[in-house]
Amino acid sequence: MWWPAFLLALPLAHAASIPAAHDHNDESHHVNKRLPKSWSLDADHPAQAMYKRAPGDGTDYPAVGSPTWSAAWPQSSPDVNQLPKQWVDALNDAVAAGKIPNIPQSHNTPGTNPIYPPGVNPNGPEVCSATYKCRIEGDVWDAPDGTFATAFDDGPTPVCTMCSLCLLIAIVLISARLQYTPTLLKFLEDNEETATHFMIGVNILQNPQLFLDTFNSGGDIAVHTWTHPYMTTLSNLEIVAQLGWTAEIIRNSTGGRVPRYWRPPFGDSDVRVRSIALEVFGLETVIWNMETSDWGLATGLTTPEKIHDSFVHWLAGPKSPGMMVLEHETSAQSVAAFMAAYPLIKPAGWKVDSLAALIGDSTYQNSKDGSSPVKFDGILANGADNTPPASLTSASSAPASQANSVPAASQTSQTGTRSQTPSPTTEGQHASQTSNSASSRGAHLLVALCTSALVAAISTVS
Ligand SMILES: *[C@@H]1O[C@H](CO)[C@@H](O)[C@H](O)[C@H]1NC(C)=O
Numbered sequence: 001m002w003w004p005a006f007l008l009a010l011p012l013a014h015a016a017s018i019p020a021a022h023d024h025n026d027e028s029h030h031v032n033k034r035l036p037k038s039w040s041l042d043a044d045h046p047a048q049a050m051y052k053r054a055p056g057d058g059t060d061y062p063a064v065g066s067p068t069w070s071a072a073w074p075q076s077s078p079d080v081n082q083l084p085k086q087w088v089d090a091l092n093d094a095v096a097a098g099k100i101p102n103i104p105q106s107h108n109t110p111g112t113n114p115i116y117p118p119g120v121n122p123n124g125p126e127v128c129s130a131t132y133k134c135r136i137e138g139d140v141w142d143a144p145d146g147t148f149a150t151a152f153d154d155g156p157t158p159v160c161t162m163c164s165l166c167l168l169i170a171i172v173l174i175s176a177r178l179q180y181t182p183t184l185l186k187f188l189e190d191n192e193e194t195a196t197h198f199m200i201g202v203n204i205l206q207n208p209q210l211f212l213d214t215f216n217s218g219g220d221i222a223v224h225t226w227t228h229p230y231m232t233t234l235s236n237l238e239i240v241a242q243l244g245w246t247a248e249i250i251r252n253s254t255g256g257r258v259p260r261y262w263r264p265p266f267g268d269s270d271v272r273v274r275s276i277a278l279e280v281f282g283l284e285t286v287i288w289n290m291e292t293s294d295w296g297l298a299t300g301l302t303t304p305e306k307i308h309d310s311f312v313h314w315l316a317g318p319k320s321p322g323m324m325v326l327e328h329e330t331s332a333q334s335v336a337a338f339m340a341a342y343p344l345i346k347p348a349g350w351k352v353d354s355l356a357a358l359i360g361d362s363t364y365q366n367s368k369d370g371s372s373p374v375k376f377d378g379i380l381a382n383g384a385d386n387t388p389p390a391s392l393t394s395a396s397s398a399p400a401s402q403a404n405s406v407p408a409a410s411q412t413s414q415t416g417t418r419s420q421t422p423s424p425t426t427e428g429q430h431a432s433q434t435s436n437s438a439s440s441r442g443a444h445l446l447v448a449l450c451t452s453a454l455v456a457a458i459s460t461v462s
């Protein structure tokens with residue numbers, strides 16, 4: 001019978017797509033660096049002009065999830081020939097000003113760590129690759145002493161994001177592990193916690209309602225690139241595209257909030273990448289100092305028990321620096337690993353908060369958090385509470401009520417065909433190139449297939 005064979009083949013197929021090496025275990029806790037308290041870019045920095053005005057500016061923003069909204073964004077890897085002129089100008093200005101180090105791009109084959117050309121030292125100050133655990137001054141690796149920084153990568157993810165085959169949906173449904181981001185959000189809400197969500201642009205595009213749910217539940221939204229590439233392997237313009245579109249979809253879908261933090265996929269950044277993030281978009285780089293390898297749960301690379309043991313060990317360890325753990329909202333198992341560890345954290349004497357809330361004084365560059373008003377649409381010169389520069393105030397300050405309201409997705413349904421769309425998931429998997437514009441006939445066929453697969457699966461099991 002074909003069905004059991006399929007069941008066996010699926011995990012293997014999935015395993016093949018996940019790179020083996022993930023070289024970021026760092027339990028040593030020995031480096032003590034802190035982000036400066038105040039925001040450091042000049043108010044007249046070119047990034048100020050990077051985005052147009054926020055709601056209240058007379059612009060009609062399409063409802064998140066509406067066809068107009070969906071059509072406005074790159075559907076997969078962004079085309080560097082189709083970038084807004086301001087971004088390219090800002091990059092060129094930063095390069096001309098000597099602010100973007102001219103170092104070679106790295107190269108890699110899927111699943112391997114990026115390698116620089118011969119003679120280039122990834123640990124030298126001129127490159128300082130995070131993949132090689134070189135820490136650039138100003139980048140965030142640690143939480144403040146005594147704190148546990150809550151954050152999740154790769155969302156938002158709907159039902160069974162890992163299935164490129166509808167059959168796996170059936171398996172996931174049988175396990176009653178229905179959704180990842182929703183499970184996580186419910187758990188956080190029940191425990192009165194918020195987290196920072198480093199989101200993938202195409203996942204936002206494919207899961208607009210989950211994006212809104214995350215934002216509306218008080219989650220801090222941060223950038224995790226558009227399609228999840230190894231950033232040091234990209235050209236300057238490709239880096240601009242990956243960061244710019246993700247920052248802009250977050251901005252245009254949250255009532256104008258410009259994200260302040262980004263996390264490089266696979267933790268892969270260097271002086272060139274982080275400079276482009278900072279100089280062009282005002283984005284600060286956040287890595288991590290603990291890794292659960294929860295992305296490897298699905299393939300048996302690690303187990304819930306191992307992760308639990310790691311947490312027990314870490315939580316009993318020194319409180320300086322604080323814990324910044326790499327965790328994912330990409331599978332039932334990875335979310336479950338966090339939920340299992342959570343009850344241990346506070347009793348062990350750690351303060352728990354959203355990563356963004358712990359490391360800085362504002363989540364967004366122009367708004368303190370999800371519920372505070374957007375003050376002006378640009379980079380804050382000196383932290384969220386400062387008055388914006390006079391030249392920007394009048395044109396951009398929007399009434400709080402307006403700035404805070406995010407239109408509900410008008411036509412998105414998590415139970416509809418959208419949830420069948422495969423999307424990028426783990427750190428070890430490149431973002432999907434799937435287009436949103438799949439014909440509805442194809443989608444209906446998929447639903448029909450999945451329904452019969454589900455029926456078949458249930459009757460097989462029971
Ligand atoms: C984002 O919003 C601005 C208006 O504030 C608009 O000009 C821009 O086109 C929007 N971006 C996309 C991709 O829709």
Ligand SMILES: [Zn+2]
Nearest residue numbers: 153154265427
């Ligand atoms: Zn990731």
